[in-house]
Amino acid sequence: MSNIEQTLSIVKPDAVERNLQDQIKNEFKINGFKILKEKKIHISKDEAEKFYKVHESKPFYNDLCAYLSSGPIVVMCLQKDNAVSENRKLMGATNPKDAEEGTLRKKYGISIDKNSVHGSDSVENAKIELDFFFKD
Numbered sequence: 001m002s003n004i005e006q007t008l009s010i011v012k013p014d015a016v017e018r019n020l021q022d023q024i025k026n027e028f029k030i031n032g033f034k035i036l037k038e039k040k041i042h043i044s045k046d047e048a049e050k051f052y053k054v055h056e057s058k059p060f061y062n063d064l065c066a067y068l069s070s071g072p073i074v075v076m077c078l079q080k081d082n083a084v085s086e087n088r089k090l091m092g093a094t095n096p097k098d099a100e101e102g103t104l105r106k107k108y109g110i111s112i113d114k115n116s117v118h119g120s121d122s123v124e125n126a127k128i129e130l131d132f133f134f135k136d
């Protein structure tokens with residue numbers, strides 16, 4: 001049985017700064033994801049705070065929001081069978097040091113904060129996050 005899902009991916013400022021967005025987009029394509037929508041944007045700190053609201057109570061919240069709004073990002077709607085978990089698998093662990101060989105964060109991530117990509121962590125959050133960036 002197929003289980004087509006859509007998920008949000010973000011190429012974070014550290015990766016856009018190194019001009020890695022095409023390479024990362026290619027990784028999605030060769031791993032069977034369709035890129036249904038994409039745009040390059042530069043969000044404000046206020047918008048980043050809204051996006052990462054679930055992390056409000058965490059000690060790293062302020063730095064995280066400052067970071068996501070520090071430069072351009074590329075946001076994408078990815079589609080594949082089980083896209084949410086497939087994307088999380090392709091991304092690897094939050095900390096690039098712990099990420100498995102071949103994952104995006106292992107290949108491109110610099111540190112736990114500059115870990116190059118974001119991916120929704122559940123189907124429910126994917127809907128909320130896709131709405132956040134792509135609702136007209």
Ligand code: UDP
Nearest residue numbers: 060064093094112113114115117118119121
């Ligand atoms: N993060 C951080 N310090 C930490 C944990 C997380 O800077 O100790 C950042 C990291 O960039 C991560 C983001 O906060 O991607 C969101 O954290 P989450 O636990 O949701 O990780 P993810 O879902 O991105 O793997």
Ligand code: MG
Nearest residue numbers: 118119120121
């Ligand atoms: Mg997360």
